[in-house]
Amino acid sequence: xxxxxxxxxxxxxxxxxxxxxxxxxxxxxxxxxxxxxxxxxxxxxxxxxxxxxxxxxxxxxxxxxxxxxxxxxxxxxxxxxxxxxxxxxxxxxxxxxxxxxxxxxxxxxxx
Amino acid sequence: xxxxxxxxxxxxxxxxxxxxxxxxxxxxxxxxxxxxxxxxxxxxxxxxxxxxxxxxxxxxxxxxxxxxxxxxxxxxxxxxxxxxxxxxxxxxxxxxxxxxxxxxxxxxxx
Numbered sequence: 608x609x610x611x612x613x614x615x616x617x618x619x620x621x622x623x624x625x626x627x628x629x630x631x632x633x634x635x636x637x638x639x640x641x642x643x644x645x646x647x648x649x650x651x652x653x654x655x656x657x658x659x660x661x662x663x664x665x666x667x668x669x670x671x672x673x674x675x676x677x678x679x680x681x682x683x684x685x686x687x688x689x690x691x692x693x694x695x696x697x698x699x700x701x702x703x704x705x706x707x708x709x710x711x712x713x714x715x716x717x718x
Numbered sequence: 719x720x721x722x723x724x725x726x727x728x729x730x731x732x733x734x735x736x737x738x739x740x741x742x743x744x745x746x747x748x749x750x751x752x753x754x755x756x757x758x759x760x761x762x763x764x765x766x767x768x769x770x771x772x773x774x775x776x777x778x779x780x781x782x783x784x785x786x787x788x789x790x791x792x793x794x795x796x797x798x799x800x801x802x803x804x805x806x807x808x809x810x811x812x813x814x815x816x817x818x819x820x821x822x823x824x825x826x827x828x
Contacts, residue, residue, distance in 0.1 A: 649818030
């Protein structure tokens with residue numbers, strides 16, 4: 608059984624650019640949640656996708672958007688990057704509202 | 719006031735010690751409580767999952783939930799250097815959006 612995978616591992620962007628992060632859910636999981644973890648903080652919920660539909664959103668601006676594909680993999684897109692967007696972005700997959708299992712994360716640095 | 723409060727530590731203990739990690743919360747609607755372990759620059763790994771009040775034991779780990787006091791704990795017995803990590807408590811009403819504490823950094827020295 609393959610766990611949650613994320614790509615890329617690291618990414619460096621400059622302010623104003625756009626970025627796309629990718630997540631492959633664990634086999635059999637149909638729900639993907641995205642979290643942002645700033646240095647020294649706990650993860651903050653961005654949004655969740657269930658069967659290709661957004662199923663809840665945290666307190667993040669519209670420039671954070673996402674997609675879920677028919678194979679339940681997902682993308683997180685961030686437009687107009689700001690310095691404060693520098694963080695570890697975590698993807699978690701689950702079967703519906705069951706326990707969430709996290710991937711290794713993508714570390715984004717915005718210069 | 720944050721919904722979930724967790725002492726950031728760091729907590730430094732000798733090998734073999736019993737470790738107690740704690741979180742308090744303000745939202746009485748939380749029903750599901752989790753503890754995740756996160757090694758440096760890695761994703762969180764689920765350690766314990768508890769529904770409502772009570773105790774749950776798994777090997778050297780025991781999770782306690784006291785909903786009347788809005789207080790949860792994780793105990794680690796016979797701590798090992800490999801337990802050195804950040805421990806995150808998380809909770810939710812209905813297992814969709816997880817609300818995390820800030821994490822407690824634990825160091826177990828030989």
